[in-house]
Each structure stands twice: as structure tokens, then as C-alpha cells.
Amino acid sequence: MFRIPxxxxxxxxxxxxxxxxxxxxxxxxxxxxxxxxxxxxADGLATTRMADYYGDFAAGGFGLxxxxxxxxxxxYAQGYLFQPGLADDIQGEAWRPVVExxxxxxxxxxxxxxxxxxxSQGNRHRPISKGPSAVQPRGVQMSIYxxxxxxxxxxxxxxxxxDEVVGGFASSAVRAKEAGFDGVEIHGANGYLLDQFLTxxxxxxxxxYGGSLERRLRICVETILAVRQAxxxxxxxxxxxxxxxxxxxxxxxxxGEVEAAAIFQTLSAAPLDYxxxxxxxxxxxxxxxxxxxxALARHHGTVPVIANGSLHSPVQAVGMIARxxxxxxSLGRGALTHANWPHRLRDGQVLEAFDRAxxxxxxxxxxxxxxxxxxxxxx
Numbered sequence: 001m002f003r004i005p006x007x008x009x010x011x012x013x014x015x016x017x018x019x020x021x022x023x024x025x026x027x028x029x030x031x032x033x034x035x036x037x038x039x040x041x042a043d044g045l046a047t048t049r050m051a052d053y054y055g056d057f058a059a060g061g062f063g064l065x066x067x068x069x070x071x072x073x074x075x076y077a078q079g080y081l082f083q084p085g086l087a088d089d090i091q092g093e094a095w096r097p098v099v100e101x102x103x104x105x106x107x108x109x110x111x112x113x114x115x116x117x118x119x120s121q122g123n124r125h126r127p128i129s130k131g132p133s134a135v136q137p138r139g140v141q142m143s144i145y146x147x148x149x150x151x152x153x154x155x156x157x158x159x160x161x162x163d164e165v166v167g168g169f170a171s172s173a174v175r176a177k178e179a180g181f182d183g184v185e186i187h188g189a190n191g192y193l194l195d196q197f198l199t200x201x202x203x204x205x206x207x208x209y210g211g212s213l214e215r216r217l218r219i220c221v222e223t224i225l226a227v228r229q230a231x232x233x234x235x236x237x238x239x240x241x242x243x244x245x246x247x248x249x250x251x252x253x254x255x256g257e258v259e260a261a262a263i264f265q266t267l268s269a270a271p272l273d274y275x276x277x278x279x280x281x282x283x284x285x286x287x288x289x290x291x292x293x294x295a296l297a298r299h300h301g302t303v304p305v306i307a308n309g310s311l312h313s314p315v316q317a318v319g320m321i322a323r324x325x326x327x328x329x330s331l332g333r334g335a336l337t338h339a340n341w342p343h344r345l346r347d348g349q350v351l352e353a354f355d356r357a358x359x360x361x362x363x364x365x366x367x368x369x370x371x372x373x374x375x376x377x378x379x
Contacts, residue, residue, distance in 0.1 A: 011318045016346060019063065019328055021304055022273030024182050024236040026063035026108055026328075029321060030342050033278070033308050033330035034066045034112040034185070034240070036080060038145050039365040042124065044071065044078070044085035045094040049365050051101045057335060058107025061342030065102055066276075066330065069114030069187050073168030075161070076130045078123040079116025079192070080145045082364070086111060087168065092175030099180040110183040110238065111176040113169050113227075117193025118154035118202065119247055121147035129154040130161065132197045133204040139247030144363040151247065162209065162219060165193065169223045170230040173237075183236030186223055188267075189278055191245025194220050198263070199245075200254060213259060217266050224270035238306070239267055240276040243286060243293060256287045261300040268301035275305050276330065282309035283316055283325070295325040306330050312337070312354070314345060336368075 019026045037053070040046055057065045071077040071085045078085065085091040095111070102109040116123075118131025121141040131137075131154040141147025157165065173184045188194035196202040197219050203210050209218050220239075227237055241263070243252050253259045268275060277294045279286070286293040294307035307326035311317040312334025320326040333354040334341050344351060358368045 011322060012314055012345060014321050015314070015317055015329070016342065019304070021064075021183070021238065021328075022236040023234055024108060024273070027106065028061070028063040028342060029328040030062050030345075031064035031066055031306055031328055031330040032057045032062050032335045033332040034068050034187075035332050035336070036068050036083070036145060037364055038080050038082040038362070040082050040084035042082060044083065044087065044091050046084050046091075046098050047094075048097070050084070051098045053365055054098050054109065055101030055105060056339040058102040058105035058109075060338070060340030061346070062107055062335065063342075064328070064330075065107055065109045066185055067098075067109065067111050069112050069192070070172065072113050072115055072172040073164065074125045075164060075168070076117065076120065076123065076126055076157075077115040077165075077168060077193075078125060079114065079120045080147075081122035081124070082146075083122070086113065086172035086175045089175065092179050095176070095179040095181070103180070108182040110185050110236065111172075111181045112185040112187050112240070113172050113176075114187035115165060115168070115193035117196045119151055119191055119196075121145065121151065128152065130157045131193065132157065132202060132210065135202050135204060137191075137202070137247055142246065144359050144361065146362060156205070159207070166219065166223050166226045170226040173227045173231050173235075177231050177235055183238065183273070184227065184231070185238040185240055185276060186227065187240050188220055189240040189242035189276075191247050194223065195242070195245065199251070213255070213262060214266075217263065221266060221270050224267070224272060228271060236273045238274040238276050239270075239272050240278060241267070241293070241297065242278045244279060249280075252287060257290060257296060260286065260293070260296045264297045264301040268303045272303050274303050274327075275301050276308065277305060277326075278308040278330075280309055282307040282311055282329075283320060292325055294320060295323070298325060298327070304328065308332070312341070312351070314351075
């Protein structure tokens with residue numbers, strides 16, 4: 001553990017300054033990163049325990065809460081058993097108490113919309129997975145999300161199914177807006193479907209969605225445009241980007257900074273309200289030397305950037321803002337350790353180290369409750 005300076009220190013207080021993402025106004029520059037918690041009901045409904053979980057972050061001072069990845073259709077989108085969805089109106093209504101809890105504590109909340117594609121390891125709607133191409137995913141399924149062994153060999157999505165994928169993102173965004181969310185974040189990172197289209201070795205298509213970078217970005221852009229058309233100009237839309245994947249941790253874009261420039265220019269013009277970059281250590285060079293991924297996004301894009309990756313150290317978090325590499329930072333492990341991390345920052349309290357047992361053997365809220373000696377179902 002370590003002790004941090006009080007917010008009277010101007011460098012630290014920068015994190016507590018107001019910020020904006022499109023028309024969304026935030027009380028500070030601290031966000032809760034999306035973290036898979038596989039704690040919904042079997043049919044994808046958000047629960048009272050989830051409302052407590054997300055509400056605690058807002059009560060603890062986070063200006064923005066980004067939900068775990070929420071699946072977008074009842075075909076091939078679901079990635080994990082007990083993952084929440086926005087694939088139908090019943091699932092949409094189940095999110096309303098979660099949103100209300102966050103708003104009641106003065107926070108804002110964005111729903112992350114996710115299609116798992118080829119690396120789905122638990123889908124109650126379909127017995128097979130589908131992705132850009134019939135390519136065996138690298139790596140193995142994640143046991144903390146109830147997976148075991150190699151990923152299944154996916155089938156290739158047809159053009160008609162791609163239309164359904166895009167439509168699922170748009171419909172889910174509408175349900176999020178109706179449930180009271182302040183925005184949505186399209187998950188284009190970490191090896192999930194949109195990232196699979198962007199990645200050359202997982203996208204072997206020979207039609208208009210494969211081959212050149214422009215074609216591999218096509219469905220990403222179409223998804224952003226469809227969501228924007230569905231929710232209107234006054235609803236915040238973000239997009240998450242990474243190099244590494246949950247099943248290929250060290251992956252880099254082959255075109256380096258030149259490719260990064262094209263990707264961030266294309267995505268931010270789609271149009272978006274923010275980009276959210278995530279890497280293991282956000283401040284490190286994206287390609288071995290030179291700028292970080294967040295810095296590249298901020299330089300080549302035209303929208304604010306949220307940086308994510310080991311920024312639970314205030315020194316590193318402040319550094320990203322001070323160097324102009326990001327406009328906000330999002331915390332995962334720091335937020336799990338202290339739901340009131342922003343208040344602790346403000347008051348100069350001790351920040352303890354992350355306990356990995358919170359996410360093992362299963363990364364759900366019941367496991368975290370047991371570890372902390374809290375009866376399951378109690379906030």
C-alpha cells in the first residue's frame with residue numbers, strides 16, 4: 001500500500017477536475033473501466049446485486065461508470081454464461097434500477113455494447129460461435145469466466161448475419177437510452193468481434209469486409225453510424241480500442257503508428273464522442289518506442305480519449321493527463337480494490353494493493369462477497 005498526497009496538490013487535483021464527453025458532463029476525470037463480472041441471471045438480466053455494485057462506484061466519487069460488456073443480440077453475441085444483455089426489452093428494463101442507483105449518487109453511466117464473435121465461450125442462444133472467418137482463435141478459454149480448454153472453431157458470418165450484428169448494436173443502444181443510460185461504448189477491443197474484423201489474421205474474408213485496412217474497418221464504421229442514427233446526436237457514443245487481446249496478449253498492429261493514425265482518424269470521424277484505449281500499462285509505448293496508444297489516439301483522433309491500463313497509481317494517472325495523452329483515465333483493479341478511490345484520492349487516504357483473489361476462481365460478485373465476508377446479495 002502507499003499514501004498519496006492530498007488533492008491540494010495541483011497535479012493530483014487535475015483528476016478531480018470536471019470533464020465532458022460529447023454532451024455528457026462529468027464531475028471529474030475518473031471512470032470505472034468495464035470489467036466482466038458474469039453476475040447477471042442465466043437469461044441475462046441485471047440484478048439488485050449489480051445495482052449495488054455499480055452504485056457503490058458512483059457513491060465513491062467516480063464521475064463515470066462504464067458497465068461490463070453487455071451482449072447485443074440473441075444470436076452469436078453472448079460471450080459468457082451469466083453475462084448481462086441488452087438484446088431484448090426485458091433485459092433493457094432490468095438495467096433501469098442500476099442506472100437509477102448510479103444517478104442517485106451523482107454519477108453518470110455508459111453501457112458497453114459487446115459482441116464476442118469467435119471467442120464466445122458461453123452462449124445460451126446458439127451452440128456454435130461465429131466470427132469474420134473460420135479461423136481457430138489463439139489461446140484458451142478463461143476459467144475465471146467459466147471457460148475450459150480451447151476455443152471452438154467458429155463459422156464465418158454471412159453478409160445477412162453481418163447486417164443483424166450491426167442491427168443488434170443499434171437496437172441495444174436504443175434500449176440503453178430508454179433505460180436511462182447516459183451513453184453507450186461500442187466494444188471494438190480485446191479480441192471481440194469488431195476487433196476480429198480489424199485484425200488481419202482473424203479476418204481472412206475476400207469480400208468487402210476483408211483485405212485492406214479500410215475494408216477491415218468497414219463494419220466498425222457501419223456499427224458506429226448505425227448506433228448514431230438510432231440514438232440521435234445528443235446521446236454519447238464511445239468506442240474502445242486495444243492492441244492486445246484476452247486471447248493474444250502481446251498482439252500489435254502490423255502497420256505500427258501509420259496504421260494507428262488511420263484507425264483513429266477513421267473511427268473518430270464516424271462520428272464518435274470519445275475513444276477509450278486499453279493496454280496493460282497505458283503509459284508504455286504502443287510499438288516498442290514512441291507514443292503510447294492513448295497518445296496516438298489523442299493525436300490522430302478528433303475526440304477526447306479515456307486511457308486505461310494499470311493507472312491505479314495516481315502518479316501514472318496524473319501523468320497521462322499532464323502529458324496530454326488522455327482527457328480521462330479509467331480504473332479497473334483500483335476501482336475493485338476501493339469503490340471510493342476518488343474520495344480516497346481527494347482525502348489523501350491509503351490506497352491498498354489489488355487482491356487477485358477477488359477474481360478467482362470465478363470473477364463474479366458472489367466470489368468477491370465471500371472473500372470480503374459479506375453475505376451474498378448484500379452490498
